[in-house]
Every structure is written in C-alpha cells, then in structure tokens.
Amino acid sequence: MSENTHHAMWEKLNMDLEAHDGLLEVLGKFYGDIYLSQENRLKGAEYLDFVLSEVHGLRIREIQDAKAEGRKVVGSFCVFVPEEITLAADAVHVGLCAGAEAGSELAEQLVPRNTCALIKSFIGFKLAKLCPYIESTDMIVGETTCDGKKKAYEAFNEIAPTYVMEVPQTKSEAARELWKAEVVRYMMEVEKLTGRTITAEKLKQGIKILNNRRRALQRLTSLRAASPAPISGRDALLINQISFYDDPIRFTAKINELCDELEARIKTGEGVAPAGTPRLLLSGCPMAVPNWKLPYVVESSGAVIVGEESCIGTRNSRDLVDESGETLEEMIDAIADRYMKIDCACFTPNHERLDHITALARDLKADGVIHYSLLFCQPYTHESLKVDKTLQAEGIPMLSIETDYSMEDVEQLKTRIEAFVETLA
Amino acid sequence: MSENTHHAMWEKLNMDLEAHDGLLEVLGKFYGDIYLSQENRLKGAEYLDFVLSEVHGLRIREIQDAKAEGRKVVGSFCVFVPEEITLAADAVHVGLCAGAEAGSELAEQLVPRNTCALIKSFIGFKLAKLCPYIESTDMIVGETTCDGKKKAYEAFNEIAPTYVMEVPQTKSEAARELWKAEVVRYMMEVEKLTGRTITAEKLKQGIKILNNRRRALQRLTSLRAASPAPISGRDALLINQISFYDDPIRFTAKINELCDELEARIKTGEGVAPAGTPRLLLSGCPMAVPNWKLPYVVESSGAVIVGEESCIGTRNSRDLVDESGETLEEMIDAIADRYMKIDCACFTPNHERLDHITALARDLKADGVIHYSLLFCQPYTHESLKVDKTLQAEGIPMLSIETDYSMEDVEQLKTRIEAFVETLA
Numbered sequence: 001m002s003e004n005t006h007h008a009m010w011e012k013l014n015m016d017l018e019a020h021d022g023l024l025e026v027l028g029k030f031y032g033d034i035y036l037s038q039e040n041r042l043k044g045a046e047y048l049d050f051v052l053s054e055v056h057g058l059r060i061r062e063i064q065d066a067k068a069e070g071r072k073v074v075g076s077f078c079v080f081v082p083e084e085i086t087l088a089a090d091a092v093h094v095g096l097c098a099g100a101e102a103g104s105e106l107a108e109q110l111v112p113r114n115t116c117a118l119i120k121s122f123i124g125f126k127l128a129k130l131c132p133y134i135e136s137t138d139m140i141v142g143e144t145t146c147d148g149k150k151k152a153y154e155a156f157n158e159i160a161p162t163y164v165m166e167v168p169q170t171k172s173e174a175a176r177e178l179w180k181a182e183v184v185r186y187m188m189e190v191e192k193l194t195g196r197t198i199t200a201e202k203l204k205q206g207i208k209i210l211n212n213r214r215r216a217l218q219r220l221t222s223l224r225a226a227s228p229a230p231i232s233g234r235d236a237l238l239i240n241q242i243s244f245y246d247d248p249i250r251f252t253a254k255i256n257e258l259c260d261e262l263e264a265r266i267k268t269g270e271g272v273a274p275a276g277t278p279r280l281l282l283s284g285c286p287m288a289v290p291n292w293k294l295p296y297v298v299e300s301s302g303a304v305i306v307g308e309e310s311c312i313g314t315r316n317s318r319d320l321v322d323e324s325g326e327t328l329e330e331m332i333d334a335i336a337d338r339y340m341k342i343d344c345a346c347f348t349p350n351h352e353r354l355d356h357i358t359a360l361a362r363d364l365k366a367d368g369v370i371h372y373s374l375l376f377c378q379p380y381t382h383e384s385l386k387v388d389k390t391l392q393a394e395g396i397p398m399l400s401i402e403t404d405y406s407m408e409d410v411e412q413l414k415t416r417i418e419a420f421v422e423t424l425a
Numbered sequence: 426m427s428e429n430t431h432h433a434m435w436e437k438l439n440m441d442l443e444a445h446d447g448l449l450e451v452l453g454k455f456y457g458d459i460y461l462s463q464e465n466r467l468k469g470a471e472y473l474d475f476v477l478s479e480v481h482g483l484r485i486r487e488i489q490d491a492k493a494e495g496r497k498v499v500g501s502f503c504v505f506v507p508e509e510i511t512l513a514a515d516a517v518h519v520g521l522c523a524g525a526e527a528g529s530e531l532a533e534q535l536v537p538r539n540t541c542a543l544i545k546s547f548i549g550f551k552l553a554k555l556c557p558y559i560e561s562t563d564m565i566v567g568e569t570t571c572d573g574k575k576k577a578y579e580a581f582n583e584i585a586p587t588y589v590m591e592v593p594q595t596k597s598e599a600a601r602e603l604w605k606a607e608v609v610r611y612m613m614e615v616e617k618l619t620g621r622t623i624t625a626e627k628l629k630q631g632i633k634i635l636n637n638r639r640r641a642l643q644r645l646t647s648l649r650a651a652s653p654a655p656i657s658g659r660d661a662l663l664i665n666q667i668s669f670y671d672d673p674i675r676f677t678a679k680i681n682e683l684c685d686e687l688e689a690r691i692k693t694g695e696g697v698a699p700a701g702t703p704r705l706l707l708s709g710c711p712m713a714v715p716n717w718k719l720p721y722v723v724e725s726s727g728a729v730i731v732g733e734e735s736c737i738g739t740r741n742s743r744d745l746v747d748e749s750g751e752t753l754e755e756m757i758d759a760i761a762d763r764y765m766k767i768d769c770a771c772f773t774p775n776h777e778r779l780d781h782i783t784a785l786a787r788d789l790k791a792d793g794v795i796h797y798s799l800l801f802c803q804p805y806t807h808e809s810l811k812v813d814k815t816l817q818a819e820g821i822p823m824l825s826i827e828t829d830y831s832m833e834d835v836e837q838l839k840t841r842i843e844a845f846v847e848t849l850a
Contacts, residue, residue, distance in 0.1 A: 110810070114539075115803075144595070147573075147771075147803040147804050147807075148572075150594060151770070151773065152807065154773055154775075155807070166595045166600060168603065170589075172591065174602070174606035174610075178593065178603045348579055376801075378539070378572040378801075378803070379575075382536060
C-alpha cells in the first residue's frame, strides 16, 4: 500500500506512522482475503480496488492539494449532514474513519464501555492518530441521531472540535422547522469556514452532483434485482463505502460504467453465484470501511447479498433532492425535505422503514433478511424486533444478528448464518 | 397493606390480584427493613408511611372517585410532561410504576435485553398487570428523552396507547420553538381528552399549585444543609417519590409541616446521624418507588445522604414557572421556558448540570458524591465521566456506580461504598 510514497504526508498530518503501517498491513491482508479472492468479479472492480488501496494515500494527497488551493475539508459520521451545502462552498466532504477496532481501548477513557463499536472506533482512530481524513479536516460535523453519538461528541469535542447538528426525533411540522433551521445554521457555518458565499447557482450545482451520485447508486440497486446476482454484496457494500470518500463526480462516472458492465452481464445471464443461490438483504446499522465481517461470513455461507438497507446502502441513495428550486430559499427547503425523508431509527415512529425494507426485499427478490445491529446500538436493536414482526407477517424469514467489530464471534456467526441459509435453500 | 379493602377495586382494574398481593407483601417487608427500622425519624414521616402503605390503595381509590366525577387521569414517566396543563384541565397527573423488577422478563418480549431497568420495569408492570396507576389512566404520556424510552414507547404503544412529546436535544432558539409547539400540542390533546377548555385562570392556578410544591421541596433541600443532617436520605428520596403520586396541594401542606419540624430539629441540633458522619450527594438517574437499594446501602455504610441530584430530586424542583404571565400565551411561554431549563443528560451540551452538581455539593456541605447510572442508560453513563472530571477539579471525591434493580450486587456495592466512605471520614 505504497507506504514509502505517503509517509512524509502522514507524518505531516501528525499520524502514528508505525501503528498506521501496521493497520494498513492488516487491512491489506483482510482485503485480499475478502475481496481479491472473489471469482467472476467485474472489470469495474479495479476502480474499487484502486480507491481502497489508496484510500489513505492518493485520496488524502488530493485532499491536501485541494487544501493547498484554499479549499476546506468537512468530515462527518452520518448521512444527515447536508453535503450539498459543503459542495456549494467548494469544500471537500468526506466520511471519517469508524469501521475498525483501532484505538478502541483508548476510546474507553472518553466514553462508557457499553458504547457501540462505531463510536469507540471514531474516537479510537483520533486518539491513536490513525485516520488521515480526520487529520485533514477543517471542520468535523456531528449530529444528535442517537444518545451514544450525541453524548460521545461532547467528549470527542475535547480532542477534536466538533460542530453538532440537531436532528429532530419526529417528523412533525415543528420538527421539520427545527431541522430547516439547522440546515441554515450549517450553511452559515460553512460560509464562515470557507469565506465563500453560497449562491443559488452553486447550491444547484451541489444538489445536481449529489443527486447524480444517488442516481448511480439507485441504478446499482435496481440492477441487483437480476438473477443470478450480477455483483457480490461485498463489492456493492464497498461501492457504498467508497461513496463517502471519493470525489463524487468521479465516483458517479465510475459507478455508471460499472453499471453498464452489470447490464451486459445480466443480458448474458452471468452472475457471481449460481441461480438458485439464496438471496439475502442486509438491514440495520451502517458498515463503515473496513467492517466487512458480516458480508464476508454471509457470502461464505452459501448465500449472496442483494441489498443493503442501511446508511451505507439504500438509506443514503433512495431520496433525491427536488431539483426544481431556483432560489436559495427554495433549494434549502428542498434539502430540508429530502433529509427529513430519511428513515433512520432515530425517528419515532419510523413506520417508513418497515415499509421500505419489505418493498426492498420484494424488489430485490430476497429470500430472507439478515438484520444487523451493533451491540449497544439502542435504536436499531429496538427496531430489529419490529422488523422481525413485520417480515414475519409478510412471510419473509429474518435472522437477527447483534455483534461488534471483534473477530471473536465469527465462527458463531457462521454457524447461525449457515443454519439460516439452509432453511432458505 | 389492606388487601381486603381494595381487592374489588384492583379486580375491576383488571390487575393480577395474586401477583399483586405478592408484590405488596415483598414491598411491605422491604419498606419495613429500609424505612421503619430508622432511628430518630421525624413525626412527619407518619405521612410518608401512610401514603406509601396506601399508594396502591387509598390513593387509587381517590383517583377512581375523581374519575367517577368526570375527571381524567394522565400518567407519565418523566419530569418533562408539563403537569401545569394537566391540572388546568382538572385532570389528575400521576407518575407510573417503574421502580421494581416486576414483569421485567415479560418486558424482554418487547424491548432488547440491553435496556435499562426503569424501562423494562414500566413495560413489565403493564404486561404483568401490577400497576394500578397505569390501569387507571385515560392518557399515558411518553417523551423522547432517551433512545431507550423513545423506542420503547413504540412497542409499549401496542399494549398501552401512548402519546409522545418530542423533547429537543439542544437549547437553541429553534429547539425552544419545537418544545413550545409540543407544549401547545399537549394542551390541545388534554383539552380533547377532558372536554374542557384551559383558561388563563385555570392555568395560572395550575402553575401556582406546582410552584408551591416545588417551593416546599426547595425548602426541604435547603434545610438539609444543616449539620447534623436533620433527615435521612431515604426519607428525603421518599418525599420526592411521593410528590409524583399524591395530590399536590395535600403533599405541599404536609411537606411544609415536615419542614417546620425539621427547622425545630435544626435549632436544637438534633439529627439522624451524628455530626461528623460523612455527607454524600447522590447524582444521576432517577430512583422510582421502590428503588431504595442504593440509598439503603449508602446509609448502612456509615454515611448520610444530604441531596439527590436527579429527576426524583432537585432536577424536578429547582426551577419555578414565572408567575407574572396573565394571558394564556404568556403562561405557555413561561412553562416552555421553565422546562427548557431542565439539565437532563438528554441535552447536548449540558454544562448546566455540572455547575448545578458542584453548587449543590457545596451548598449541602457534601463530603463526596455518588454518581448513579442505571446499566444501559447511555446519557447518564456518558455524563458520569464528565461529572467525575468536574468534581475532581473541584476537589470533591466521587464514586461512580452502575447498577440495575436486581439485589445481586448489594454486597459488592456495600464493599465499594464502605471503602469510599472511609476515605471521606
């Protein structure tokens, strides 16, 4: 993973070079086992392999170059942060590291032991100086989506100043007003950070760029309805993961190329697994890079994953921002409305999500659903009980998995998932 | 506990008589051990003993009589529900059962295992038909203070229809607007329930009644600054607990009488523990009836409790509603403002709480603080780390306790608390 080329940059970012080299080595091996070992992979996967291999390298260099040109970098942990606004100020918007156990023990100095792996991870990455993204940001944006993150940002703020957006908890008119006020406040903060005024023209452009990214991901989602499955769940997850890191215009072009290839495959009936392989929808908590544990176990257990109902999946691409607005005010309203459609478990009630999962399972011809909750994630663990009931009523089998980033339970997961897959065959 | 007298009433409420008799028997014994065994108790404690002995009996009968007269009953689980509005519609406002393990196993059918004991308890009480309050309510009001309750109300709603108020997560102007809208919405809901129009005159009366209750509790709090401590922490907690059940006018009169007695005691230097006994402030999660475990362990370990920084404590009595408003609109604003002052861990940031704890510890001449978090309560467990840092900087020792309603850890708690108390002596 080109350590030599990038060491000087990482050093400048005040990272822990030795620990980071170790992390990259482990990740490289992990990636080889989980990704490069796949058969019938798409030609377009070369893009994925390249981006992933340079996710801490060339992409960071690009970001540093952007900074040198006077652009600012915004980092976030959640699909609620309106990236349209960031782009409208010519800033770079990236997701921050949160998918590996690195530094988790250090994190327990700042947050309780009973905190989900994702939260411990982002704190750990910062404390252990292992995330070049966070070290490159000019502004970190948190949000009040769950108690765990909401309270963790308070402690995190002491080591990495964090701007927090209030996400409401219901979808009432008053809640939507609060959210709109938060979108406006974010816009003003980004303007302050960048010293640029967000114009209607620039915001329109930001909306278009991100809607196009969403359309490419929607296209990918719908192509996965084909049987045999034309792409592995692992690769599809990786695409969704990369959407948080790579330049959105380049990403969109590359994913559309990859979708062209998928369409050609579908025409010839080619797939990554034989027709008849049980098809599963994953649903629940987000899987940040390099959290590939569950997809790997599932696809090593005789099943193929055909969809991801999560923030790093359909939740982040399903809804477009209405593009008909011409004034700033109209576009801000359109942005506020689009984000209020998100069916995050942070909302109460959140019936939409139950409808979306059922529809997605049907559209993708899934034989079953695996619900994935991070241990101590209260919103998704609560909803897993309701998803189970809903799917049962629809005659769609579901398996509920609660886990974290450790590898200790891989064998146990494999046993449970194999047993579940057998019932579907 | 006068089973014979009330059986017919409980049966009418569709309660599980046998299990409820069992519960009352255990509670009676528990109360005897923890309360009646105390020395130097106040004469005014007779009121507490009587209310507690009839908390499922005569008080429920009063509530049934009120219902027979056409009054409605509102039940809630949180100090955010504006009781002023309930009273203004001539309805009765009560806290619901949430302080015992009863039915907790049943509750795990509806909520995840990793849910705090308080939430499991209120669901368990309903499923096991053990709470005469919930069976008497015409309206149950929940709120979005934490992920656990927010999502639990969704499941609870299926067995006990629950109206949910959205509590914001910050104290921004937009958040305050959301909260005001929720107060207005609650008012309309109560008007609909009761068929009564809430007038300025009635609301003014509701505000006065509750401010007077708060003033009586404030008076109690300030009297506990005396040394030797004139009242035990157990009795003071019980007073706070009873404030959620008894008629507020009667309660206020009785507590003021009790405070008169306390003042007389203080004059003569009489106390419940010798001068020099280490004085502790409890801080953290609410302790609902009959959750007396921690106070009992603390006061059996050579210390005396001089304050409760919790929702069933100073958090619910510290702030008054401004009484200068004359119009409905002015009073609604005053109510919204008063509730927005609450320093619940659901807010981010929540610096006020740190200031309040420090000031309270100083005012009450506490030698140390015991921070109490319910297991899986993320907001308070997160804040315990910050409270610890703050108190350390102020030179006030703190012990952090994380526990639930089970008695399994009593000996372990006793060992830790005795060791802590020894360091203070």
